[in-house]
Amino acid sequence: MAEAHREARRIGEVIRQARVLQRRSQKDVAAALGYHQSKVSRLEGGRGTEDIRVLRAVAQELKIPAQQLGLATAVPDASATDPEADDMHRRTFLAASIAALAPPAASAAAHDDLVQALLPGLSAAGTDAPLDTIALRERVGTARKLFYTCDYTELERTLPGLIADLRLASSSTTDSDVLSALLATTYQTSTSLLLKQHDQGNAWLAVGRAMAEAERSGDPIVLASSVRVEAHVLAREKHTAQAVTLVRHTADQLTGSYDRRSPKHLAAVGLLLLRGVTAASGGGDRAATEEFLAEAKEVARYVSLDQPDAWANFSPTNVALHELSALVAFGDSGLALQAARPLMRRHIPVPERRAALWVETARAYSQQGRLSDGYQALRIAETCAAQDVRRPAVRDLVADMAARDRRRTLPELHHFSRQLGVPA
Incomplete structure (x- = not known):
């Protein structure tokens, strides 16, 4: 029955x-x-x-x-x-x-392999795949796509071998600058994945490797991207003032003359500014949040990249998504829901961003005590990116919502909470 x-x-x-x-x-x-x-x-x-x-x-x-x-x-x-x-x-x-x-069983072996690959020395096993720069660039692009399409399980299996091959190739070629840039991007992706998993300790390890390789590459775009993920780690550890300062200092070196910059340069700067929005709003700094948003909107006038590749996620739509997230962070739930409605009608090709829209909408509903609407938003987020809804931050949100439904008027919410492994 x-x-x-x-x-x-x-x-x-x-x-x-x-x-x-x-x-x-x-x-x-x-x-x-x-x-x-x-x-x-x-x-x-x-x-x-x-x-x-x-x-x-x-x-x-x-x-x-x-x-x-x-x-x-x-x-x-x-x-x-x-x-x-x-x-x-x-x-x-x-x-x-x-x-x-049901939450997929965490693959301890895959996670351990990733952490091992981040340690000094060529400890991770290579894949015996071709080590030419073109092939490695394609593999890095594939890893980025796995992240933006929220296939975190496959990404965690892919990264150790990719890191090992990149490190091996960089030690035996004259094309070291390019390979350092690719390796930095791979470490950035590792950092982002570890943060999704709430593994801040190893995220620090990964971002340190990313910064070192970015400096070796001499590429300001790669360096800006590494600074962005470092600011993310700082903000996650509640060092929001330092994260804001880091973003502001780096952005000052890269902003300006947008009409003469390459799309990749603009996208890197834009994403860096959006990280500043997240850090500043998380720290309750409205002035800095508005400053970063204004600059990001200016950059977005010159670039719009919505494809799930290495430079995905920067566009006017993503600026609007971060503005929505900032409103939620400040507790302005009514304004957040107003900002969310037009975004629901937009085409957002990157699954991770589509899920973010509905998760932030759920947070806004939750702030208003509209648990049923929040639950419905989360189930829509699940259709966009099932694995993203199972990350710790969203599971905590579901657990909190279920705990607040003390009279259990929403059995479907409690059922969803149990499915995620976080019964109230």
Whole structure:
């Protein structure tokens, strides 16, 4: 019986997410199907999902793949549908869904390999892949894409071998400046991943390596990017004043004459300024936050890069996302939600940024005590980047929201909390 209830709630949630993502009301969907709004409401609440014909109609209207509702994928003749077969299929789907939503078991071995690769000496094993600069550059680009598409599990498996190969190549070639730049970028990516995992201790190790290689490369763009991740580590450790000073000092060396700068230079400067926004707002410094935002908006006039590669994430849209995040940090939840609404209608190609929008929206709702709306925003974030929603910062948010629902009026929130391994 409990399994059937969980299945019904899961199917209802799939229907609700599909409707919300299409920005349609329950009344609109019901009218299209010839039902009363209460039927759609009941379905989304996990009631009435045993009616297979209704589920098929909803799946067709909302363009939900049949298997997501536990239905057979191909039915030549609807009148010949076998309810028992569909019911069994739904149960199988439920089990798979729960397994997929459960927090993946942390791969201690992969994490240890990454940390080992950050230590001095060529301790990590190479991959026997080609060590020419072109091939290594492509692999670094692939690693960056794994980060921006939030495939953190694969990224953690990829980084140790990539670091080992880059270090080996840099020790046996005259193309050392280019390889130092690639190695710095890889260490930056390692730092960002470790921060996502809340492993600040090893993030310090990674960012130290990134700064050293950036200085060896002599490339101001790579150096700016390394400073950005160092400021991130400082801010995460509550050294916000130092982070703000570091960003301001470095930006002063790079800003100006934007119309004559390369796109990569502008993107690096813009991302550095956005890190300043995060650090300053986290430290409660409104003046510095507004200063960094104003400069970032000026840079964004000259560049817009939204592809998930090494220079992704800087564009007017990302500036707006950081402005939203700053409003949340200052507790200005009403203004934050106003800022979020137009962003929900924009195309944001980078999954990590799409998830960030909905997570910050959830934080704003949570600040207002609108736990149901916050929960719905988090489930949308999950559809954008499932692994990103399972990082510690978001899990803490879910646990806090569940703890505040003392009367347990939102069982779906508590179920989600348990799925993330953080029951209130």
